[in-house]
Amino acid sequence: MGRSAAIVGTGQTKYTSRRIDVSIPELMYECATRTLEDADMAIKDIDAVVFGCAPEGFDGVNWPDKWSADAIGALGKPMLRIHTGGATGGSAALAGLHHILSGMFESVLVISMQRVGQTNQAQRIFQTMFDPLYIRGFTMGTIQNAAMGIREAMQREGWTEWHMARISSKDHRNALKNPYAHLQLDVSPEDVLNSRLISWPLKLLDICPRSDGACAVIMVSGEKARKMSRPVAWVKGSGAVTMQMTPGESEESQSMRGFGAAVRAAYKQAGITKPRDEIDVVEPYLPFSNGEINSYYSMGFCGSVKESIKFVEDGFGEMTGEVPFNPSGGVLCSNPIGATALVRVAEIAAQAMGRNPHQVPDVRNGLATGGGGNPGPGSAMFGTAMVLGRDPN
Amino acid sequence: MEPVAIIGAGQTTYEGAKRHLSYQEVIFEAAKAALDDAGLKRADIDCVVLAAHDLVDGRGISSMLGATPAGAYQKDETRLSDDGALAVAQAYMQVANEFNRALVVSWAKCSEVPMDQITNLAFDPFFFRSVGLNARTAEALQAERYASRNGVSPETAAQVVEKNRGNAANNPKAHLRTPVTVAEVLSSPMSCYPLHRLDMAPYSDGACAVVLAKGDAVPSNRKHAWIKGIGWSVDSYYLGDKELSTLPSLKQAAGRAYTMAGIRNPLDELDVAEVHELTSYHEMMAYEALGFCKEGEGARLIEEGATKVGGKLPVNVSGGVLSSNPYTATGLTRVIEAYLQVSSRANGHQVQDARTALAHGAGGIGAQSNCVVILSGER
Numbered sequence: 001m002g003r004s005a006a007i008v009g010t011g012q013t014k015y016t017s018r019r020i021d022v023s024i025p026e027l028m029y030e031c032a033t034r035t036l037e038d039a040d041m042a043i044k045d046i047d048a049v050v051f052g053c054a055p056e057g058f059d060g061v062n063w064p065d066k067w068s069a070d071a072i073g074a075l076g077k078p079m080l081r082i083h084t085g086g087a088t089g090g091s092a093a094l095a096g097l098h099h100i101l102s103g104m105f106e107s108v109l110v111i112s113m114q115r116v117g118q119t120n121q122a123q124r125i126f127q128t129m130f131d132p133l134y135i136r137g138f139t140m141g142t143i144q145n146a147a148m149g150i151r152e153a154m155q156r157e158g159w160t161e162w163h164m165a166r167i168s169s170k171d172h173r174n175a176l177k178n179p180y181a182h183l184q185l186d187v188s189p190e191d192v193l194n195s196r197l198i199s200w201p202l203k204l205l206d207i208c209p210r211s212d213g214a215c216a217v218i219m220v221s222g223e224k225a226r227k228m229s230r231p232v233a234w235v236k237g238s239g240a241v242t243m244q245m246t247p248g249e250s251e252e253s254q255s256m257r258g259f260g261a262a263v264r265a266a267y268k269q270a271g272i273t274k275p276r277d278e279i280d281v282v283e284p285y286l287p288f289s290n291g292e293i294n295s296y297y298s299m300g301f302c303g304s305v306k307e308s309i310k311f312v313e314d315g316f317g318e319m320t321g322e323v324p325f326n327p328s329g330g331v332l333c334s335n336p337i338g339a340t341a342l343v344r345v346a347e348i349a350a351q352a353m354g355r356n357p358h359q360v361p362d363v364r365n366g367l368a369t370g371g372g373g374n375p376g377p378g379s380a381m382f383g384t385a386m387v388l389g390r391d392p393n
Numbered sequence: 394m395e396p397v398a399i400i401g402a403g404q405t406t407y408e409g410a411k412r413h414l415s416y417q418e419v420i421f422e423a424a425k426a427a428l429d430d431a432g433l434k435r436a437d438i439d440c441v442v443l444a445a446h447d448l449v450d451g452r453g454i455s456s457m458l459g460a461t462p463a464g465a466y467q468k469d470e471t472r473l474s475d476d477g478a479l480a481v482a483q484a485y486m487q488v489a490n491e492f493n494r495a496l497v498v499s500w501a502k503c504s505e506v507p508m509d510q511i512t513n514l515a516f517d518p519f520f521f522r523s524v525g526l527n528a529r530t531a532e533a534l535q536a537e538r539y540a541s542r543n544g545v546s547p548e549t550a551a552q553v554v555e556k557n558r559g560n561a562a563n564n565p566k567a568h569l570r571t572p573v574t575v576a577e578v579l580s581s582p583m584s585c586y587p588l589h590r591l592d593m594a595p596y597s598d599g600a601c602a603v604v605l606a607k608g609d610a611v612p613s614n615r616k617h618a619w620i621k622g623i624g625w626s627v628d629s630y631y632l633g634d635k636e637l638s639t640l641p642s643l644k645q646a647a648g649r650a651y652t653m654a655g656i657r658n659p660l661d662e663l664d665v666a667e668v669h670e671l672t673s674y675h676e677m678m679a680y681e682a683l684g685f686c687k688e689g690e691g692a693r694l695i696e697e698g699a700t701k702v703g704g705k706l707p708v709n710v711s712g713g714v715l716s717s718n719p720y721t722a723t724g725l726t727r728v729i730e731a732y733l734q735v736s737s738r739a740n741g742h743q744v745q746d747a748r749t750a751l752a753h754g755a756g757g758i759g760a761q762s763n764c765v766v767i768l769s770g771e772r
Contacts, residue, residue: 003490023519053474055453062448062514063474066757069627070634076645079627079762080483083447083474085454091471095483102486103394129453133415242441242470244461261467373457381457382470 004222004392005100006232007353009039010346015182015213015334018117024064025071031214032072032111039218040230043073046218047105051081052092052112054338054372057125060118072111085129086285087240088112089215089342090370090384094238096219097386107220112339116210129373142287143207145374147199150290154201157305159293161201163312165192168205168289168332170318175329177358182211182334192289206289206332213336215343222392233352236365237272237387239265243374244381258383259371260298266385267300271393272365275300279387281351281366282317282325283344285380289332292317292325299367319360327351327358341370345386352388365389396772397488397607398617399736401431402729407568407599407717410504416450419600421462424498427602428464432612438604439492441465443472444480444499446721448511463498463602477601477725478669478754478764482623484605493610499722500600508596508720515758521632528671529593531632531759533585536674538637540587545677545692547587551578552695553673554591554715560702561712563742568597568717578673591715592673599719601726618732618750622656622767624649630761640675643682643753643763650751650765651684659684659706664747665734666700666708667727669755669763670715676708679753683765702744710734710742724754728766735770 011034013019019027036043049072051065061067065081068074084091089112096110116122123141130136154160169189175181187195187205195205225232239262272278284295295301296308296316301323311317317325326332328347331340348366350356366388373381403426405411405419414422428435443463445455452458456465456472469492473480477499484495512528539545555575561567573591581591611617626645629635647659656662668683670676677691685706686694694700700708709715711730714723731750733739739747749769756762 023517055447056474056514057447057453060514060518061516062446062511063757065474066515066627066761067517067630069761070629070631074627075629076626076642078482078625078646078649080479080625081474082471083454084456084470084472095471098483098486098490101491102489104486104489125453127453128451129457131458132451240469240471242460242465242468244466265469373454381460 003101003103005097005219005235006222006225007217007219007235007349007388008225008228008232009035009041009218010349011035011038012180012215012343012346013213014180015211015336019212024059024061024115025068027214028068028111028113029071031216032109035216035218041218046077046107046109048099048108049074049077049079050092050096050099050108050110051079052088052338052342053081054083054085054088054114055125058119058122058337059115064113084382085372086337087341087370087372087380087382087384088338089340089345091240093217093342093345093386094240094384097235097238100219100221106224107218109216109218110342111214111216112342113214114336114338115212116337117212122210143199143202146288147202150201150288159309161193162189163293163309164206164289165189166312167292168192171326171330171332174319174327174358175333178328179357180334181329182209202288208287208331208335211334211336213339215339215346217342217346217349231353233349233388234392235386236389236393237266237269238385239263240384242382258380259369262383262385263299263369266387270387272387279323279365279367280363281327281348281360282323283328283347284325284369285331285341285344285371287331287335324360327360341384344368344370348388352390363390394489395607396619397485397605398611398619399603399732400606400611400617401427401604402602402732403427403430404566404601404729405599406566407597407719409568409597411502411598416500416502417458417462419502419598420459420498420500423600423602424463424496427496427604431604433604435464438464438468438494438496440469440487440495442480442484442495442497444475444477444721444725445472446474448514449501449503449506449720451506464496476754476756476764477722478728478752478766479625479756480725481603481728481766482625482764485620485623488605488607493606493608495605496602497605497725498600498602499725501720501722502598503596503720504598512758528758529585532671533588534632535637535759536672537587539674539678542638543689543692547579548575549692549695550592550673551575553676554578556701557709557713557715560710560742561716564711565741567712568595588672594671594714594718597717597719599722601722601729603729603732616736616770618735618768618770619772620766621769622650622654625764627762638678640678640682640760640763643679643760646763646765647683650767654767656767662749663706663751664749665710665744666706666751667711667730668708668753669724669727670709670713671755671760673715675760707744710744724764727752727754731768735768
């Protein structure tokens with residue numbers, strides 16, 4: 001114990017529907033090289049690799065990690081592959097953290113990817129997540145599943161489609177400043193409300209895209225980080241929690257209990273007791289526009305859902321608001337599934353290092369979350385959270 | 394680093410097809426057995442590490458339905474899409490860092506999917522997939538290169554099968570428990586040259602689990618398996634980019650594990666080993682990579698009987714992968730068998746005075762990725 005860890009470099013590829021110009025290893029090479037350059041390190045400085053990729057049905061190759069081993073410089077190094085659905089990138093970052101804090105390694109490349117553009121049947125692949133005996137036959141997809149929970153939550157919590165539209169508009173406008181974002185659309189809440197209905201109350205612009213892309217971070221021991229002359233992002237706390245997968249039975253699919261427990265665990269490790277005062281920026285994993293409404297509450301920024309509705313109306317999470325949520329544009333604008341949760345970590349790390357292209361001023365601490373499986377209204381079967389900061393604990 | 398021990402393990406029986414059980418039921422049986430073996434309840438577990446492959450399970454996210462029967466509800470849980478031995482590596486780091494007790498669970502129901510197609514999908518879509526390569530044919534290429542480079546006869550390979558299948562007769566969990574002779578191996582159908590049907594591992598259904606703990610969480614009332622060394626590594630993906638008769642990432646993984654455990658001469662210092670032999674030839678390749686002999690001399694250990702029960706270093710006393718192969722879980726099975734040996738609890742196949750054991754898990758096609766764990770009965 002007594003060890004610490006910091007992120008010293010991040011790298012992303014431009015997210016898009018289809019990267020037809022590269023193969024999987026070529027995409028991963030692009031991402032790994034960019035990340036090493038950002039950290040001012042060479043591949044020989046890396047002790048171990050954690051690879052994240054969610055369902056390989058999207059990518060059309062079993063074990064894209066093994067295919068990419070040569071391209072990312074993993075040959076002869078310890079490498080393992082993490083897959084917790086949409087939470088994959090968050091789980092991979094946590095796995096990397098354990099690599100360092102256990103004392104086994106001094107520097108780890110955590111690299112995640114997905115090429116959803118390799119399939120034209122993404123929802124059919126999502127459908128195979130569900131039990132083949134009971135649920136799969138209903139042709140359940142992620143969007144319908146989420147819509148069911150959102151309808152229930154709207155009724156119970158008292159927010160409307162307008163609140164969702166306000167969040168979506170904010171995220172899409174934030175993405176205009178993010179060179180890596182997939183969707184860069186200057187849309188108003190009215191534009192969101194008028195976009196095509198997909199599964200009520202979800203309209204096209206309430207829903208994340210499916211993207212091709214990769215993201216990576218380099219994590220090193222505190223000892224190594226202290227010797228670096230540039231700002232680094234200290235990992236101050238982390239948490240993970242797994243819930244259960246039975247949409248019809250689980251109340252937590254409506255209550256964000258999974259996310260909340262992971263976030264509380266991360267706050268506890270980071271010594272954060274008043275998130276509203278101590279957290280300056282959040283990159284939450286929220287694939288649908290409603291998720292942020294409840295997050296203000298479940299992430300501890302206010303004391304009730306009622307208050308969080310007021311937060312939406314007051315612009316609490318806007319770039320000019322009290323605590324900006326998703327300066328990058330978030331999952332609503334870029335969603336390379338297995339990498340999406342690592343993008344959250346990379347974005348917060350860059351914020352804490354003070355060199356994000358869409359920088360929030362004076363960031364002391366930021367929060368990144370991940371969520372995968374069983375998509376209820378912003379809830380998840382697998383939840384992860386990480387608090388990163390400018391200064392060590 | 395504070396020492397970490399394996400304090401309990403559970404395995405289902407391995408079978409060709411567990412038609413009477415859903416995959417959740419198979420997972421639950423193994424996880425529950427490991428907790429029972431460790432004398433723990435689910436509430437005692439701090440974190441869960443799973444190993445499962447989506448395509449082998451026929452699921453988009455195989456842990457979405459697998460995590461709950463594995464005991465992960467409301468726990469810190471992660472899942473590897475890799476061999477089960479690597480899940481032990483991840484859990485080891487998590488326990489060394491933060492947690493007191495970890496539950497590791499891995500599974501596969503190979504009977505429900507076309508394994509040759511699933512492993513064909515591991516090849517890149519541009520060059521190799523359409524050639525028809527799959528796990529079997531890739532392993533055959535390695536076996537043929539090994540045999541021709543080192544002058545290894547089919548009879549010697551068949552002796553590996555005879556040894557392991559004979560051992561499996563004493564392992565109540567094993568899938569194939571009928572002993573076979575060298576003659577029977579050689580007269581079994583030629584499946585994929587130079588591999589006879591009996592030179593190849595079966596595909597099995599089954600699950601297994603272990604509990605890792607440190608400090609006060611390790612009970613003092615019985616023997617455990619202390620993790621003395623652990624290492625893992627990965628090779629090039631392209632078969633054409635490597636010498637097919639060797640397993641370089643196994644050599645690297647073993648090197649790291651031996652250094653950590655302070656082992657200089659594995660043949661003398663190890664008492665028993667469980668290797669991940671994809672085929673009979675791969676067991677001899679593993680001997681070389683693990684430093685049991687020089688490169689090219691693996692066949693000699695078989696011909697001399699050095700790795701039989703009663704030999705200098707008994708290998709695959711459980712019957713090995715040639716007898717039970719729950720694919721994703723196979724590396725974890727090796728770790729469990731090594732644990733059973735050093736904690737003197739191998740039912741029916743205990744090696745006398747087994748103090749130090751090696752377990753080897755392989756992943757990817759033709760063991761592209763390898764993990765080595767060194768266990769000792771003494772702290």
